[in-house]
Amino acid sequence: MGLHPDRLFPADERTRAIAREIHQRTTDLPLVSPHGHVDPRLMSQNRPFPDPARLFVVPDHYLTRMLYSQGVTPDELGVPSVKGEPSEVDGRTIWRRFAEHYHLFRGTPSKMWLDYTFAEVFGIYKQLGADTADEFYDHLSARLTEPAYRPRALFDRFNIEVLATTESPIDSLEPHAALEAIPTANGRRWGGRGGKVITTFRPDNLVEPDWPGWKERVEQLGEITGEDTSTFDGFLAALRKRRQDFIAAGATTTDHGNRTALTFDDPAKAAEIFHKALKGDLEGREHRLLPAHMLVEFARMSVEDGLVMQLHPGSERNHNQWLYEGWGRDVGGDIPDATNYTWALKPLLDAFGNNPRFKIVLYTLDETVFSREIAPLAGGYSSVFIGAPWWFLDSPEGMRRFREAVHETAGFYNTAGFVDDTRAFCSIPARHDVARRVDAAYLARLVAEHRMTESEAAEVAVDLAYNLPRKIYGLGPHPSPRPTDSLRSSFPKPE
Missing domain, CATH: 1.10.2020.10 (uronate isomerase, domain 2, chain A)
Structure with missing residues (x-):
């Protein structure tokens, strides 16, 4: 039983033929994965699975x-x-x-x-x-x-050009240092700036004071950086210093999974809440205000150091309390929630939304906001880009609805291209294959309806699959990718 070559293409024969031609332009492009959660030790240790x-x-x-x-x-x-x-x-x-x-x-x-x-x-x-x-x-x-079938051999066989992992500011970056020391056949480094495997700065567990162990992690951040994190200024200085370590390990982005997109810009109030949190004296919704202010602080830091900001709120984490108490986080107990962006992000966008040095990519689990809020925001601010359908929406139908919801307002070039957002290393090529096919199908319909030419659609397909992720996530021009060894030629179907 093989995979059907026309999977995910339109049922209409004429449009399907157009989709085939468009998709053909992307099949041999390298994979760019600027937002993922593969453990970097998988690549640095290169042990058998x-x-x-x-x-x-x-x-x-x-x-x-x-x-x-x-x-x-x-x-x-x-x-x-x-x-x-x-x-x-x-x-x-x-x-x-x-x-x-x-x-x-x-x-x-x-x-x-x-x-x-x-x-x-x-x-x-x-x-x-x-x-x-x-x-x-x-x-x-x-x-x-x-x-x-070792990780690094599959990495090259998958034709992955760059893979971003995700680490907390208190995580060790030693796996990335080990990768930087590994020689490669083609002169490209495995780790560090411009490397094949880069890190991403993910500070969630340091900005949510109701997350168990928060105070201890703040103290650990101080020990790592040599800053006095018992003060709010020292806490911010430690985060700035740690971001520089991440940049040295190849980071081009930060990643923020706040519960909501709420932001507010009041450093004095944030300092007060921070000190109350260290004492365990937070009241009411104060525990939500520190992450809201920290989004503004992180935007300020991004203006300073150039890291692209990613925000993906809207998940009610550990909703299934029984699962959480028995098996911990990230075992399937999270549920999407309604999310506001227009007013929630206004303080941040008032401060930095028109700053040419700032760039933010917005994700959502709430499909109702794609056309109502996120597409207009991306069309109205030079700093805002629309992230790919994520998690519960990372599906053929979710991707199709996404294109239909955002394209007419934001176009293609205010979107950030596809990211696979996965811990499952072996699924990376599959996820990119699905996205490229769904986009080819959508573009083929525009061609069949005489809303685009086929040459325009082919160019857009390449941009969505490759050029936009490199550009929006701060990866720069492509590093002259090697000739493609396609999966089909690497793993031939037996006679």
Whole structure:
């Protein structure tokens, strides 16, 4: 069973033919991944991947969430308990359980990504199910022992040009230092400025005072930087200093997952709240005001040091309290929430929205704001760009609705191109493939309706897939990418 070459293209034959031609312009472009969550140690240590269950199932909350919705508990899927309670440890047992429930993913993006990965990366052209579970497991296990399936070999085979990881200001950047010391065949560095693997500054756990352990992390930041973080000025100085360390490790962006897009610009009030938080004396909604002011402070820092700001609010984290208490964060217990941008961001945009040195990329989980708020903001401020559909919206239908919602107001060039936003390293090519096909389908419709020429559409497709991510996320002109080794030629379909 192979992947259909016309997947995600329009059903209408004429428009489908146009989509094929447009998509062909992007198939061999390098992958640019400026917003992701792959562990940098994966690349620096370059160890073989673990068994298939721990590669694909255990860490992927897209998968464990769906199975839990059908009554399969996280411990049955090997997700470690934060209470030390037993979880399944046998990889084959976990894999069989997953395969028995694979039908739950029919028609979903998760199944599309996995089917692509099984076929194009690992050369399995069958359907996963209870009857093929062991065959898949044995095939994958054998491949994972081969040098060609080590992380850095796959990185090059996937034709990834740059991959951004995400670290907190108190995280060690040692994996990035180790990457910078690794030689490459073509002269490009693995790490550091202009490297293949770069970091991203993600300070959420230092600006949300109700996050458990916040005070201890603030103290740790002071120890790392040598600044007195018991004062608000010292806290800001420590963050500025740490940003310089991240820039040296290749960072071109910051990433902010605030609960809301609320901003307010009042340093004196923020200092008061900061000191109250250190004492544990916050009242009412004060714990929401420190992150709101810090967005303005981080925008100010971006004007100073040039890091592009990314904001993706609107997730009610750990909504499922039982999941959080049993298995911790990032196991599928988060729920999207309605989000306001127009008035919430006004203090920040009043201060920096027209500053040529400032750039902010806005993401959302609230589709209702694409046409009502985010597209008009991107069309009305030179600093604002629209981020790709993210998380719950990272799907063929979500991408199509996104283009329809934002294009007529903001055009293509106020969007920031595609980002895969994933922890699942092996799914990166699949996610880019889906995005490029969906964009080709949308552009083909514009051509078929005589709203664009085919040459214009082809140029836009290349810009969306490659040029815009490099430009908007501060990656600069492309570094003369190597000739493409396509996945299909690297992993030929057996006769």
